[in-house]
Amino acid sequence: DIVMTQSPDSLAVSLGERATINCKSSRSVLYSSDNKNYLAWYHQKPGQPPKLLIYWASTRASGVPDRFTGSGSGTDFTLTISSLQAEDVAVYYCQQYYSSPYTFGQGTKLEIK
């Protein structure tokens, strides 16, 4: 199984400041036949299901504000929130969908400092 490891486990950032979350996969999730990274980012607020933010490592999902940016390739990925808003408080997860079983990171809890 591909193991997804996120860092840090928790993060406190001031409103308007940048937040950066990292995700590392135990094997490359770059599919050579289409040159796409099979990596998604979600966030989850208490009592709600996860919500898709980014897919193919860097494509923003419909309706997601442009302060959310995904980057990286192969085994190392980053989610950046350029200017933290109060509504961004959540747990953030990365997911690889390169090979079954499709696995998630342990989550990063993002709070306001």
Added chain:
Amino acid sequence: QVQLVQSGAEVKKPGASVKVSCKASGYTFTNYAIHWVRQAPGQRLEWMGWINAGNGNTKYSQKFQGRVTITRDTSASTAYMELSSLRSEDTAVYYCARGQIGVAGTHYDYWGQGTLVTVSS
């Protein structure tokens, strides 16, 4: 608008089975896949399996092979996940999620609201 509406919370005894439904609306059901993901207390999200809602083909995580069955009823635009031989460690919120149909995996663009399954004697 796309919606996935799941059935309500369940309480089951160890050894029993549970069947959770996921009713889709707002899109052509048979053009997409439905995946099932669970979240146990304090644990990371865990993928269980998926069904191609078009042709009914399924694939399961090895961890749940033999205990999980995913089916669909195209006339009702509903997918089902049945988990048998329940144990306390199966206590979790179970989610259905919509994905693309393809050779490889998929991200999930819409999720159900979740169904809490509690396994307790």
